Each structure stands twice: as structure tokens, then as C-alpha cells.
Amino acid sequence: MNAAHHVRFSATTHVGKVRKINEDSILTLPEHRIWVVSDGMGGHAAGDFASQTVVDAIAMIDPTLPPGELIRELRTAITRAHEIVVAEGEARGGTIGATVVTLALTDGHFAAFWAGDSRLYRLRGSEVEMLTTDHSVVATLVLSGQLSWDEAEMHPQSNAITRAVGVGDELVLDKVRGEVLPGDRFLLCSDGLTKYATFGMLAQAMSGTPIETVSEKLLQIALDAGGADNISIIVVDVV
Numbered sequence: 637m638n639a640a641h642h643v644r645f646s647a648t649t650h651v652g653k654v655r656k657i658n659e660d661s662i663l664t665l666p667e668h669r670i671w672v673v674s675d676g677m678g679g680h681a682a683g684d685f686a687s688q689t690v691v692d693a694i695a696m697i698d699p700t701l702p703p704g705e706l707i708r709e710l711r712t713a714i715t716r717a718h719e720i721v722v723a724e725g726e727a728r729g730g731t732i733g734a735t736v737v738t739l740a741l742t743d744g745h746f747a748a749f750w751a752g753d754s755r756l757y758r759l760r761g762s763e764v765e766m767l768t769t770d771h772s773v774v775a776t777l778v779l780s781g782q783l784s785w786d787e788a789e790m791h792p793q794s795n796a797i798t799r800a801v802g803v804g805d806e807l808v809l810d811k812v813r814g815e816v817l818p819g820d821r822f823l824l825c826s827d828g829l830t831k832y833a834t835f836g837m838l839a840q841a842m843s844g845t846p847i848e849t850v851s852e853k854l855l856q857i858a859l860d861a862g863g864a865d866n867i868s869i870i871v872v873d874v875v
Contacts, residue, residue, distance in 0.1 A: 677735075736750060841854050
């Protein structure tokens with residue numbers, strides 16, 4: 637990334653108003669220019685273990701690697717976490733898993749890997765764009781034009797995800813990459829936010845709110861609407 641591109645970020649994770657335990661894990665690695673949100677599932681201890689395994693594996697990456705290698709190592713780390721979580725699930729005799737969404741910034745570009753329904757958005761100007769596509773039952777309905785993403789949140793199967801770290805033999809990660817422009821604002825979040833926040837609400841909350849308070853402002857949207865799930869939010873500004 638050009639030396640001219642400075643990055644600022646804010647992050648928060650919250651248990652919400654209903655759950656007893658926070659099964660989400662977040663990771664901010666500004667030296668690596670990597671940010672991660674992982675939403676664990678499988679109940680207390682299992683979900684925590686899965687999401688923590690994801691962030692621990694990524695935290696081990698050598699920050700001095702050149703950009704291309706750093707991105708490859710990010711994918712490898714998530715795959716390694718998948719193997720650990722699969723083995724733990726077998727040992728416990730149940731399915732445990734975690735979503736993952738990552739953002740890596742390198743010389744004027746971003747790259748993101750994901751599995752599950754944790755999301756990456758970009759605010760550019762006043763437009764919010766969802767850069768990831770949920771691996772979920774309702775996502776197939778959205779992609780076939782039967783529902784909008786905002787409508788999908790109301791669907792009875794909105795929580796059913798089709799891909800996750802720790803689930804299935806092989807983990808297939810999706811990847812998106814693109815150009816970064818000064819003024820871009822990225823949002824990584826778990827579904828504890830997006831089930832309450834439409835694109836319009838996200839755009840409004842993210843536009844003009846300083847980096848110091850934007851994560852808390854987004855968190856408040858989810859809490860005010862009931863906060864039935866754990867809520868994790870990372871906002872990254874390219875200055």
C-alpha cells in the first residue's frame with residue numbers, strides 16, 4: 637500500500653442482550669494490515685473455541701512477509717484453523733464451527749476471504765456496497781432475484797449457513813479483491829449487526845461519523861433493536 641495511504645480503525649465486540657456468552661472473536665492486526673471477524677457456533681465453549689482458533693491461527697502470521705505471501709498465508713491460516721476445529725468437533729462428538737471474514741490491505745488494493753454469513757461492506761462516497769455474499773440458505777434466494785438482502789433478514793431460515801470453518805471435510809473460502817481509494821471505509825461484522833441494519837441504516841450510521849465513535853454507533857443500532865445475538869464490528873478507514 638502506498639505510504640500515503642494511512643489506515644485508522646475502530647473495533648468492538650459485545651455479547652448482546654440475550655446470550656450469556658460471546659462466541660464471536662475479533663482480531664485487529666494493523667502491522668499486518670489484516671482485520672478479522674469470526675462468529676462461533678455450537679453452543680458455549682464450542683463456538684468460542686472455533687472462533688478463537690480462527691483468530692489465533694491468523695495472529696501467528698509473520699507481518700514482515702511481502703503482500704502476495706501475506707495473502708497466501710492468510711488463506712493457509714484459515715485452512716489450518718478449519719482442520720483444528722474439525723478435529724475438536726469429532727473429539728466432542730458434535731458439530732462446531734465459525735464463520736470468518738477477513739480484510740487485508742496491500743499497496744492500493746484490498747483482499748478478503750470469507751466463509752459463512754459474516755460480511756464485509758465498503759462505504760465509498762455515500763454508497764454502501766456489500767463486498768461478500770453470504771454462504772447461506774437465503775443467499776441463494778437473493779442471488780436468484782427472489783429476495784433483497786434486507787428482506788432475507790426476515791426469512792425464517794435466515795440463520796442457516798451453508799459454509800463455515802470446522803464444518804465439512806474441505807473448507808472452500810470465497811475471495812474478493814479490488815482497488816482501494818482514499819476515503820474508503822470498510823465494515824467487517826457478524827450477523828448480530830446485519831440482521832438489524834438495512835443498507836440504508838448502515839450508510840446513514842457510517843457516513844460522517846468519526847472513526848472513534850462509528851463502531852459504537854453501529855453497535856447501538858443492534859442493541860436498540862433487541863441485540864438477540866453477539867455483535868462484532870470492525871471499521872477500517874483508508875485516509
